[in-house]
Amino acid sequence: MIEIKDIFKTFGDNEVLKGISAKFLPGKNNLIIGGSGSGKTTLLKCIVGLHEPTKGQVFFNEQNFTEMSFEERVPIRTEIGMLFQNSALFDSMTVEENIMFPLNLFTNQSRSEKLDRANFCLERVNLKGKNKLYPAELSGGMKKRVGIARAISMQPKYLFVDEPNSGLDPKTSILIDELIAELTKEYEITTVVVTHDMNSVMGIGDHILFLHQGQKWWEGSNKEIAHTDNQELNDFVFASRFMEAAKEKL
């Protein structure tokens, strides 16, 4: 389980996160939602240690990640997979090399074992046979899927995803969402997804954290989200006409 306690993050005199505490449920899709600039990415980066929080702590399985040194963090890092907003594939490497990269550095597997694992991950994200392509030759949706394959190659316990749907068409978005949800169930991963896409929220949100003005404004499941009387959350959820029209059915 991942737990964050009273996270503050300031850039210069811009106080982005103002004391956020939460627990992310194991084996579930945990969503962080909120408007643009509400600090979602910043919170995600604080959790995984790409930003050091100004104040507060992050716990992975009760271990205080925030107070660990670089070396102490490595074992936890190897249990973390992350999918970045623009996929962040290594563009000097082929698809296959991208997926094998963490295996090369952190395991002692033989080359054929690593290849098997890479092929398995590629097949799992429906990209069988694309081994030798370079990231520049892939579409946005394919890059995301390679990013997912790379994130799961080390069989992570934790998966972090930043805006899985940015820059994708609605159909591909749903496929990516479903893929993330399936992997979460299949491998009992604790998944944390940052999104502002209501389709994802309704589709895969087991546990949802709504950020507003750098604070945790609301917390609950996608069953509860439509019936809340929280004004800001309602504004966010029903910002689209489509959701407004669907409100009756929910």
Place this chain on the structure above:
Amino acid sequence: MFTSLGRYILLLRLSFRKPEKFSVYWAEIMREMVSIGLGSLGIISVISLFIGAVAVIQVAFQLTSPLVPATIAGSISRDSTILEFSPTISALVLAGRVGSSIASQIGTMRVTEQIDALEIMGVNAPGYLISPKIFAGITMVPMLNILSICLGLAGGYIACAASGDIAPADYVLGLRDGFLPITLQASLVKSFTFGFIITSVCAYQGFYTSGGALEVGQSATQGVVWSCIMILFADLIISRIML
């Protein structure tokens, strides 16, 4: 300025942490050596031939007195090629060719979150990205320097043969006359230092890029400018200490 220096030193310290896996780093070192060494052979060869030729022609032009033996042109151009022209001019050219590509490569990895991706995996990003480049720099730049010296002296010979200002035989005699090994040592120390400066300064500029494509371009420019300044400064210091 001082904070930059502090961050630069800190980054260098991070770069030389123990590698996660030596074989992976070794493969990177080989790749960088090929890219820096082989990739620069052409340009270094061409400029060295020209510089050597120009050095002889200029010395010959200045030596008009019949009292000075003609062989001296060979000795003077040898010393200036070994000590200054080859190491320094190659380094300035390499700062443009190798340095800018290092800064823009690492800068692009920064702005496209590839460096974040490395760190998430638990990879020591400065170590993985920077130390192989520095290692390749401090080995390949001296080697290119030796090549540059040889070709520079050959260029001088060609210039003598072609222009006839100095008899090629006198030039060769001059090359052999009064050679001091310390000049070659100083030259190698210089090129080793320049190799370190080019790779580390440009890697630093790339690593701390923030923003987008525009900033990557700026980092590359900054990397080249600072490398050139540092190269000339180091040139002065080493010459002062060793000669």
